[in-house]
Amino acid sequence: MAENEKKLSRSVDKALNRPWELVCEPVRVAPHIYYVGNTWVGAFLLDGGRDGLSIIDCTVAPAFYLVTESIRKLGFDPSNIKNVFLSHSHFDHDGAVQQLKALSGATVWLSKEDDEGFRHNDAILESYRLANLGYEPDRYYSWGEDITLGKLTIRPVLTPGHTPGTTSFFIDDIDESGRKLTWAMHGGVGENTMTPDYFRSTGLPESLIETFIEDCEKLKSIHVDICTPSHPGHSDMLSLINEDDRLDYTPFMDEGKWASFLDQRKAIAIKSMGW
């Protein structure tokens, strides 16, 4: 087993069996966006003011209590989560949807591409035994259509590669002085599904990776002030935290980071495909 596969299976084991080993105190990453995930997989709380709370991804079921604890520590009530915006249908991001739904009745958003072309594909479920089908999405993203919640304007963008319907998010946020800041999260850059073996075993087309690489180039042209990854280990996010003030998001502001992150992840995908 390759080193990154071993690392992934250790993280999966912890998340499912010893989630307390993955505790991460919450941190503000943009004026109205907070990291409420664990040290392995991300979840981002969106404070939509009068429009309530929303969340991007919700981690795995056994670790979901860490998400709700983080939300409470920030002074918010997790039962006020109105929407969950899923980046893709892998259990580490959507595994806790049922708990979230039971807690708050949140509307579940997923791409049509992951729901129809991926989530119910037997060959993929077989190869990916931890897939979670215990929920149905309520809404599909409409590409090109923004979702406005309080001071946040959310733009979901289809970015296939890691899965056919991987969705990335660009969010325009407004700070205390009225300045607009754009935050972004690529929905899936994990190289574990970008190997020739994976494509052989699942029957998914290798062209997904060509699309991923082309999209990385296109996405680079979007101006992003703050980018944080869907798994904290995909960048140096956790090391940037101001430990004296976790509500200080300024350490994450870096206009050049988005392009360099995409370049780095593109190079990793090319390498894992053996190209």
Ligand SMILES: [Zn+2]
């Ligand atoms: Zn994934």
